[in-house]
Amino acid sequence: MIQDGGLAVGGTQDKQPNAQLNSWFVRSGWSKGELARQVNRRARQMGALHVSTDTSRVRRWLDGEQPREPIPRILSELFSERFGCVVPVEDLGLRAVHQPTASSGVDLPWAGPQTVQLINEFSRSDLMLGRRGFLGASLMLSAGPALVEPMQRWLVPTPLGFPDAAGAALPREPGASGRLSRLSEPELELLETTTVMFRQWDSQCGGGLRRKAVVGQLHEVTDLLQEPHPQRVAKRLYRVTADLAALAGWMSYDIGLQPTAQKYFVLALHAAKEADDRPLGAFVLSSMSRQMIHLNRPDDALELIHLAQYGSRDSASATTQAMLYAMEARAYANMGQVSKCHRAVRMAEDSYSESRPVEDPDWISFFNEAELNAENAHSYRDLAYVAGRSPTYASLAHPVMARAVELFSADAVHQRAYALNLVGMASVHLLQREPEQAADMTVKAIDIARRVRSERVNTRIRKTADTALRDFGDVPAVAQLTERLASQLPEVAESA
Structure with a gap:
């Protein structure tokens, strides 16, 4: 099997330690073996089955060896997720893949x-x-x-096609x-x-x-x-x-x-x-906004949501408007803009009160009462983190998150959302210094995660468990999370 996708780029003489990669690596808290395992797992998710990395290969990267693709891209994604921000390949001291065309x-x-x-x-x-x-x-x-x-x-009008004899517009080509x-x-x-x-x-x-x-x-x-x-x-x-x-x-x-x-x-x-279809376009922009929040780019998330709101202001249903306001609140929360976050939460609730689900397109059907509560609870939870683990915002998040968990528990379809909100509830318990309750929520999330193929769910469970172990490792219920994770939600094993 070829090590890390092929030979290193360039020769091995006159190498200098990669100070940038070393800096990110040290701050990550990972061991060389853990980073190797993460690279192998992500490579398999991409289908790059030829990749097999070990601790000695990681050491060579830190010493200045330039790996071939897809390793630089994988490392960029892993460190981006670890630190909650976009970490470009160049910031790791690695050579970026050539982009041949604008497309x-x-x-x-x-x-x-x-x-x-x-x-x-x-x-x-x-x-x-x-x-x-x-x-x-x-x-x-x-x-x-x-x-x-x-x-x-997206907002620029599209030229119309030429009408045929029957009055229908033909395709442009x-x-x-x-x-x-x-x-x-x-x-x-x-x-x-x-x-x-x-x-x-x-x-x-x-x-x-x-x-x-x-x-x-x-x-x-x-x-x-x-x-x-x-x-x-x-x-x-x-x-x-x-x-x-x-x-x-x-x-x-x-x-x-x-x-x-x-x-x-x-x-x-x-x-x-x-x-x-402006409402569908607004929905797509909201998904892009959610991704930017995940990558700790709330400014970009807010720009995308405002673009979605402006573009669909005369055509989106009340349910879609409520979803957009809820995402706007998430962006403001992650920016620490408290009053604007509260206003967006209220607007989401007011808009949702006017929803008529039977008139909604199917792509917005996920945004029900449970999801409304989930988004608003996560906004309050995010405010708590931005404000230095504020107990005030954690107390605001608690009842709203609990309501979301209650509603999702009776929903046989949205199982991934149920798991994510169990983890969200666990994080609120940790903010309120309630480690036993946090462990209980995390265990319930693990049970669902075993049936749901979602790396997002698995990652959030592991991050929440890591936080619990770091802050409350001496609590028996928390200490047992490590064993449960290892046995019921194991990392993907390294290939031979």
């Missing part, structure tokens, strides 16, 4: 045919190359103006024959209901179980979009494409493939624009 980033052309081609190519690469690790290695996360400014062009294909109404409905089914599977089982099936369906729909259709049919196909691409992005985010997730979100926003 590998997020600044893409806003035109239907190009959007279809890009999604078709990217989904095919994900299906065929991702399992060997090359797809993730070719991407990098965008943040700041490099991310936000291209997304602002119809096929050579110019003849319109005729998808039947049952066929279109089947495509739409299949997406609903995939979303239910994701909520129940996590992003790791059916992601490839979603990507495959997305690829098939973009094949259909390369045929000419009447405008009405084309818009429905673009809407299905946007929905599937957003779901593929969400599932990628859930299993820790952050650059892949971001690329799918961007492509989903482009497809939503072609479908002329």
Whole structure:
């Protein structure tokens, strides 16, 4: 088996210790063996089965050896998650992979045919190359103006196509024959209901179980979009494409493939624009915002949410507006802006009181009373952390998080959300210095995590358990968490 994906870049003579990588490594608190195990686990998630790293290889990196891709990208993702901020490859003292074209980033052309081609190519690469690790290695996360400014062009009106004799607009680049294909109404409905089914599977089982099936369906729909259709049919196909691409992005985010997730979100926003579906585009932007909060970029998250709110202000349902306000509150909480966070929480609650779920599209069906309470509770919890573990905000979070847990406990579909909120409740108990209750919530989350393939759930459980052990390691219930994690939620073993 090839060590860490191939030979080191360049020779081994005249190496200097990599001071930048050493600095991040020391601050992480990881041992060389732990970092090697994390690299191997992430490589397997990417499908890079040829990667096998050990402590001696980590030592060589710290001593100045330059590893080949996908190792630099994996290290960037691992340290980004560890520190809750974007840690570029260059900041680790490593050589970044060459980006050959602009299409590998997020600044893409806003035109239907190009959007279809890009999604078709990217989904095919994900299906065929991702399992060997090359797809993730070719991407990098965008943040700041490099991310936000291209997304602002979502608001620019799209030119209309030319009408045919029947009054329908032809695609901008119809096929050579110019003849319109005729998808039947049952066929279109089947495509739409299949997406609903995939979303239910994701909520129940996590992003790791059916992601490839979603990507495959997305690829098939973009094949259909390369045929000419009447405008009405084309818009429905673009809407299905946007929905599937957003779901593929969400599932990628859930299993820790952050650059892949971001690329799918961007492509989903482009497809939503072609479908002329502003609320769906706002939903995609909210997912991008959530990812930025996860990566400790609340300023970017807020910009994306405000863009979503502005773009859908006259078309989004009350439920969608409530979700956007709740995400706005999360961003303000992580920025430490207390009064604006409280205002956004109230706006979320007021908007939700006007919800009419029967009129909502399926993609917003996840945002129910339980999810509203969950988001607002996490906003208060985040304020507590930003304010130095404030007991005041922890006490505000407690009853709202408890209500979310209660509601999710009776929900057989949203099992991943239930696990995440059990972990959230555990973190609130830790803020309130209630280690036994925190351990109990964490144990319940572990039981669900064993049935849900979600790296996001697993990571939050481990981080919460680490915090509990650090602060309350002498409490028996907390001390037992280490054994339970090792036996019931073990790390992926290193390959031979």
